[in-house]
Amino acid sequence: MRPIDLFDDYLSGKLSADDVLDFENRLRSDNTFAEAFEQHKTLVDALHKSEKRTAFKNKLKAIHTSAFGNDAKIISINREEGFVKRYGKTVLVAASTAAIVVLSTVAAISPGVKQTNNEITELGLKLQASNQAIVEGIKEGSQKPLPAPANLEGSAFAFNNKGYIITSSHMVNGADSVFVQNGSLERTLTEVVLIDTKLDIAILKIANPDVVKTWDVPFTFNQKNTDLGEKVYTLGYPRKDVVYGEGSLSSLSGYYNDTTMYQISIPVNPGNSGGPLLNDQGNVIGVIRGKITGAEATGFAIKSNEIFRSIEALTVDSVKTDLLSQSKKQTLKGLKRTEQIKRINPYVFNVLVYKKD
Amino acid sequence: MSSSKVQYTEDQFIDGLRTGNNEVLNVLYKKYYNIVLKFIVNNSGTQEAAQDIYQETIIVLYENVQKPGFELNCQLQTYIYSIAKRLWLKQLKKNSKTFLFKDDDENEVVDVTEDMTVYETKEAELEKMNQSLAELGEPCATLIKDFYVQKLSMDEIAEKFGYTNADNAKNQKYKCLQRLKKSFFELLPVEQIERK
Numbered sequence: 001m002r003p004i005d006l007f008d009d010y011l012s013g014k015l016s017a018d019d020v021l022d023f024e025n026r027l028r029s030d031n032t033f034a035e036a037f038e039q040h041k042t043l044v045d046a047l048h049k050s051e052k053r054t055a056f057k058n059k060l061k062a063i064h065t066s067a068f069g070n071d072a073k074i075i076s077i078n079r080e081e082g083f084v085k086r087y088g089k090t091v092l093v094a095a096s097t098a099a100i101v102v103l104s105t106v107a108a109i110s111p112g113v114k115q116t117n118n119e120i121t122e123l124g125l126k127l128q129a130s131n132q133a134i135v136e137g138i139k140e141g142s143q144k145p146l147p148a149p150a151n152l153e154g155s156a157f158a159f160n161n162k163g164y165i166i167t168s169s170h171m172v173n174g175a176d177s178v179f180v181q182n183g184s185l186e187r188t189l190t191e192v193v194l195i196d197t198k199l200d201i202a203i204l205k206i207a208n209p210d211v212v213k214t215w216d217v218p219f220t221f222n223q224k225n226t227d228l229g230e231k232v233y234t235l236g237y238p239r240k241d242v243v244y245g246e247g248s249l250s251s252l253s254g255y256y257n258d259t260t261m262y263q264i265s266i267p268v269n270p271g272n273s274g275g276p277l278l279n280d281q282g283n284v285i286g287v288i289r290g291k292i293t294g295a296e297a298t299g300f301a302i303k304s305n306e307i308f309r310s311i312e313a314l315t316v317d318s319v320k321t322d323l324l325s326q327s328k329k330q331t332l333k334g335l336k337r338t339e340q341i342k343r344i345n346p347y348v349f350n351v352l353v354y355k356k357d
Numbered sequence: 358m359s360s361s362k363v364q365y366t367e368d369q370f371i372d373g374l375r376t377g378n379n380e381v382l383n384v385l386y387k388k389y390y391n392i393v394l395k396f397i398v399n400n401s402g403t404q405e406a407a408q409d410i411y412q413e414t415i416i417v418l419y420e421n422v423q424k425p426g427f428e429l430n431c432q433l434q435t436y437i438y439s440i441a442k443r444l445w446l447k448q449l450k451k452n453s454k455t456f457l458f459k460d461d462d463e464n465e466v467v468d469v470t471e472d473m474t475v476y477e478t479k480e481a482e483l484e485k486m487n488q489s490l491a492e493l494g495e496p497c498a499t500l501i502k503d504f505y506v507q508k509l510s511m512d513e514i515a516e517k518f519g520y521t522n523a524d525n526a527k528n529q530k531y532k533c534l535q536r537l538k539k540s541f542f543e544l545l546p547v548e549q550i551e552r553k
Contacts, residue, residue, distance in 0.1 A: 050486040
């Protein structure tokens with residue numbers, strides 16, 4: 001019998017009592033044999049550990065995906081500001097002349113933020129205790145509380161006249177509360193009605209019907225295919241103010257040939273996530289999703305027809321019916337770009353996401 | 358959004374992790390992610406990097422709580438932050454000689470050198486095993502895992518891999534294991550194992 005087979009039989013308890021005795025005697029008397037046995041045990045033990053570790057890693061990945069969605073490969077471009085204000089001590093590690101890496105959001109902190117630090121933190125706690133208090137505070141109008149900085153900020157835009165708004169799911173996943181605001185709409189609470197983490201879209205609804213009764217969304221969603229090289233543009237909130245970006249459709253597929261996305265030659269920045277991608281006629285052809293590490297002027301957008309495919313797949317309920325009711329009139333066609341933007345702007349929002357912890 | 362929010366004490370977290378309680382792991386994972394995410398993103402990292410570092414952090418914690426007599430001498434949050442910081446600094450140093458580093462004022466840092474050493478030693482061994490298994494190729498790697506980890510019988514293995522009988526399967530397993538052994542111990546000298 002080959003030693004390895006003997007080792008395995010001994011370890012799995014397949015040897016008879018007599019054979020076990022023989023085996024153990026041999027371990028004591030034969031050093032080479034004992035050494036080989038130790039080596040075998042080490043190998044099998046390492047194999048077990050490696051399998052256990054792989055299983056644990058997979059478990060963590062599964063927890064992460066179910067809790068926070070999967071943003072692997074593509075950098076999500078939302079701004080995370082709530083904690084940036086507490087940019088404590090800056091320590092220079094290892095002095096040398098090589099390149100210094102700093103995160104851009106840190107540079108963007110306005111000097112005012114730090115001064116009001118304490119106040120903001122306090123309000124932040126209040127906000128976590130009761131979001132309703134803030135909403136009511138806003139409604140009162142006269143003495144508005146200074147809102148706490150959001151944990152995450154990004155963009156979103158109106159989905160139809162019924163008060164639905166579309167954004168990226170990586171923005172709102174696990175959110176405690178989600179607000180939208182822009183030049184014509186005060187900070188307003190929304191409710192998350194749909195999350196598709198695979199496609200990375202989420203649909204929000206403004207609960208207050210008074211806010212949306214005057215809505216007349218000027219753009220429609222393009223359901224047809226779009227041509228390579230078509231001029232496209234986006235509006236979003238990488239800053240507190242709306243920012244315009246233009247370029248062209250550079251590929252009909254996204255990262256790793258993902259056909260649910262377009263590649264665009266618009267430099268997108270943290271905060272652009274969830275904004276609309278529009279064509280020359282002012283039709284929405286997609287939702288800005290992210291950019292790729294290292295490629296500065298390259299962005300990715302989720303195709304609008306994929307979004308409708310995802311909604312179609314919903315089981316029939318009132319939300320689905322609501323979402324599929326889309327305006328067909330193309331009010332922006334033939335208008336100059338600047339005129340288009342004027343009309344679109346009230347329907348593009350800055351999203352403020354608050355998360356616990 | 359999640360419907361039930363179970364609260365655990367830090368001791369319950371440690372115990373749950375030790376006994377492999379999935380529900381505890383789930384709650385723990387979600388609870389401390391944002392701390393690490395904030396730290397990494399504020400220190401030149403992407404969300405993707407934050408996810409990797411956080412998962413490695415949880416593995417370090419998991420490995421260490423398995424040690425008999427493990428005791429947490431600080432808050433779990435402090436421990437997690439300290440581990441994540443160590444792992445991230447290591448990676449930053451690997452990529453560039455100089456970088457700006459911003460400590461998060463809200464989090465204390467404790468010395469985790471010893472716990473990191475335990476982890477790194479084990480990690481080196483696992484890395485070698487993974488490498489050896491990758492070199493071994495298929496069907497050998499799966500066959501070995503099926504026998505030693507999944508505890509399939511030789512009959513089951515013969516059936517699964519299409520060998521005519523259990524003896525042939527056993528011979529195949531023998532050859533595969535010899536190759537694995539050779540490559541694993543070439544990578545990892547015996548003395549090194551014994552020193553642990």
